[in-house]
Amino acid sequence: MSEAACHAPDPAGSPVATSARHEADVAIIGGGLAGSLAAAVLGRAGHRVTLIDRHAVYPPEFRVEKLAGDEIGLLRRLGLLDCIAASANRYEQVLNVRRGRVIDRTYGEQYGILYHDLVRTVREQIPSAVDLVVGRVTDVQTGPERQCITLASDGVVDATSNTEAALLWIECLNLPEGGQRIVATLVY
Ligand SMILES: Cc1cc2nc3c(=O)[nH]c(=O)nc-3n(C[C@H](O)[C@H](O)[C@H](O)COP(=O)(O)OP(=O)(O)OC[C@H]3O[C@@H](n4cnc5c(N)ncnc54)[C@H](O)[C@@H]3O)c2cc1C
Numbered sequence: 001m002s003e004a005a006c007h008a009p010d011p012a013g014s015p016v017a018t019s020a021r022h023e024a025d026v027a028i029i030g031g032g033l034a035g036s037l038a039a040a041v042l043g044r045a046g047h048r049v050t051l052i053d054r055h056a057v058y059p060p061e062f063r064v065e066k067l068a069g070d071e072i073g074l075l076r077r078l079g080l081l082d083c084i085a086a087s088a089n090r091y092e093q094v095l096n097v098r099r100g101r102v103i104d105r106t107y108g109e110q111y112g113i114l115y116h117d118l119v120r121t122v123r124e125q126i127p128s129a130v131d132l133v134v135g136r137v138t139d140v141q142t143g144p145e146r147q148c149i150t151l152a153s154d155g156v157v158d159a160t161s162n163t164e165a166a167l168l169w170i171e172c173l174n175l176p177e178g179g180q181r182i183v184a185t186l187v188y
C-alpha cells in the first residue's frame with residue numbers, strides 16, 4: 001500500500017507530512033502490563049513489533065499487584081515468572097481477618113509487587129528488536145491489509161495484517177476473544 005493510502009488525517013481530509021514513520025507487523029498501543037507482556041511474547045516469537053506508550057518508563061504508583069493461581073502458571077509458561085519473582089515478594093499463606101478474627105486462610109504460591117516494578121520488569125524482557133515509541137496515540141485507522149496509528153507528535157505507525165500474531169496476543173492474556181481485561185489494543 002502506498003504512503004498516500006495510509007496517512008495522518010488533517011481537518012481538511014488531505015494527507016499531512018509526518019516527521020516519523022514506523023513500520024511494524026504488530027503495533028501495540030499501551031505499554032502497561034498487558035501491552036508489555038504482548039510485546040515481550042510477540043517479540044520473542046520473532047514478530048516485527050512496535051510498542052507505543054505515553055511514557056518511556058511506567059510512572060510510579062502506590063499500587064500493589066497480587067499474582068496468584070492461573071496468572072502464575074501463565075507467566076511460567078511464557079518464561080517470565082522467574083524474572084518477575086526476583087523483583088517480587090513471595091508468600092504462601094493469606095489470612096482474611098475481620099474484627100480480630102481469622103475468617104479464612106488460603107494457601108498457595110503468590111507474589112506481591114508494586115505495579116510499576118512489575119511493568120518495568122516485563123519491559124526489561126522485551127527483545128531489543130521491538131521498537132518502543134513514546135507518544136500519545138490520537139487516531140487509529142484500520143483496513144483489510146494495513147492499519148495506521150497516528151501520534152500526537154505527528155508520528156505514524158503502519159502495521160500490516162498478521163492473524164498469527166493476534167492469536168498469540170489472545171493466548172498471552174489467556175482470555176476469550178473480547179474478554180474484558182483486554183485494555184491495551186492490538187492492531188493487526
Ligand atoms: C489499585 C489496583 C490494584 C489492582 N490489583 C490487582 C491484582 O492484585 N491482581 C490483578 O490481577 N489485577 C489487579 N488490578 C487490575 C490490573 O492492575 C489491571 O487489570 C491491569 O493493570 C491492566 O493493565 P493494562 O496494561 O491493560 O493497563 P495499564 O497498566 O493501565 O496500561 C495502559 C497503558 O496505556 C498507555 N496509554 C493510554 N492511552 C494511551 C494513548 N492514547 N497513547 C499511548 N499510550 C496510551 C498508558 O500510558 C499505560 O501505560 C488492580 C488494579 C488497580 C487499579
